[in-house]
Amino acid sequence: SSCDADDEGVRGTCEDASLCKRFAVSIGYWHDPYIQHFVRLSKERKAPEINRGYFARVHGVSQLIKAFLRKTECHCQIVNLGAGMDTTFWRLKDEDLLPSKYFEVDFPMIVTRKLHSIK
Numbered sequence: 001s002s003c004d005a006d007d008e009g010v011r012g013t014c015e016d017a018s019l020c021k022r023f024a025v026s027i028g029y030w031h032d033p034y035i036q037h038f039v040r041l042s043k044e045r046k047a048p049e050i051n052r053g054y055f056a057r058v059h060g061v062s063q064l065i066k067a068f069l070r071k072t073e074c075h076c077q078i079v080n081l082g083a084g085m086d087t088t089f090w091r092l093k094d095e096d097l098l099p100s101k102y103f104e105v106d107f108p109m110i111v112t113r114k115l116h117s118i119k
Contacts, residue, residue: 007107014084014110021058024051030058038085038117069097077101084110
């Protein structure tokens with residue numbers, strides 16, 4: 001059905017985004033000691049504009065989340081929709097900036113894969 005095809009396209013963005021982030025981290029765009037546990041490093045190089053784009057997005061979202069957490073003194077909830085292999089939870093934990101509740105939502109297949117990587 002067309003819904004399954006649409007879902008497959010959305011699930012594919014998880015893989016693509018994860019590979020791009022893993023590559024950008026591997027060449028020093030930002031520090032993320034956790035992504036290596038979820039995503040294997042591909043031999044395929046990514047264009048500098050892709051790396052810069054992911055850096056801008058990861059950095060921007062991170063700054064917004066941290067500002068929100070500081071403003072609420074971490075008495076809040078974060079719901080990460082389409083979380084994929086995102087490592088925000090662990091990076092926030094490293095900075096002692098965890099919210100009261102942190103939820104990740106994604107397709108069951110992706111959640112299962114992430115849980116397997118964590119275990």
